[in-house]
Amino acid sequence: MLRHASACYPRECCGILLGAIAEDDTRTVTTAVPCANAYQGDQSDRFELDPKDQFEAQRLARTQNLEVLGFFHSHPDCDAYFSATDLANSWPWYSNIVISVRQGAYDHARAFRANETQSESHPEELQCPQS
Numbered sequence: 001m002l003r004h005a006s007a008c009y010p011r012e013c014c015g016i017l018l019g020a021i022a023e024d025d026t027r028t029v030t031t032a033v034p035c036a037n038a039y040q041g042d043q044s045d046r047f048e049l050d051p052k053d054q055f056e057a058q059r060l061a062r063t064q065n066l067e068v069l070g071f072f073h074s075h076p077d078c079d080a081y082f083s084a085t086d087l088a089n090s091w092p093w094y095s096n097i098v099i100s101v102r103q104g105a106y107d108h109a110r111a112f113r114a115n116e117t118q119s120e121s122h123p124e125e126l127q128c129p130q131s
């Protein structure tokens, strides 16, 4: 995931998080599937998941018995916050990891989850054993 974020710099990277949800609702991300950024325009602050890659990730989840937990994307030379655009394009329930990449190198990352009405998001704890 972090390699993908650096490789896409100075464009935003994006991808899908696969993993498991424990009975106490702890989410563990075991696989991050890098996707192509399909956004037609300036990709320095926008992303759109390639539908083909999205389909592939769902197939992978099924064959490996994993859940699609959410999505990740990077913010080149920007803080790892959940922007108004991110919120508008998000789905309730799914986790979102935002990775800050500065000068092409990983800086920090945070996880967020939007509420049902997508009016606000809150930080979230995610387990990522091998990010």
Ligand SMILES: [Zn+2]
Residues within 6 Å of the ligand: 073, 074, 075, 081, 082, 083, 086, 098
């Ligand atoms: Zn964003």
